[in-house]
Amino acid sequence: MADRATPNLPSRDFGTTEAFYGALGFECGxxxxxxxxxxxxxxxxxxxxxxxxxxxxxxxGCCIRLDDMPAMHRQAVEVGVPQTSNGFPRISDPRRELSGLDIAYLVDPDGTLVRLVQND
Structure with missing residues (x-):
């Protein structure tokens, strides 16, 4: 197995967290x-x-680097994550940052900022 890091994030309620991320394609291990x-x-x-x-x-907060970030963004929008600048949860439109990276900002129901970063 390659070296890796896994973010450790807060959850006010595991059921709510599992349902939110489950709609984005995550499975409980x-x-x-x-x-x-x-x-x-x-x-x-x-x-x-x-x-x-x-x-x-x-x-x-954490970053998730994705080979197809626009697909995950579309999935979030399709399952009803609001595209707004406040509230929990929410998601921003992807945009090219000064760093040259394409990033969308997802905020989960617990206020955790998850940066969805397109791999180069």
Whole structure:
């Protein structure tokens, strides 16, 4: 297995988190009362319980680098993730950043910022 990192992100409710990411193509690989692991292909996100998290004050975030970021963006829009600049959850339109990367910004129900980055 190649070296890798997996983000550890907060979840106020594992059922809500699993349903949200499940609509984006993630499947549950492990879940108990203290930990949940969701996977989508080679992407793995791990979640810990944080029932008192205020999404408006969350500073959690991660990047997912994708071979077809526009497809994941379309999927998020198709399953009803709002395209707005506030609220939880939400998603932005993809755009070319000053870095030269194409990025869409997904915010999950717990206020975690997930940058969807198109691989070069």
């Amino acid at each position: 492990w879940r108990d009362n203290g930990w949940m692991i969701l996977t989508r292909g080679a992407v793995q996100l791990e979640f810990f319980p944080y029932p008192d998290l205020d999404p408006a004050k969350s500073s959690f």
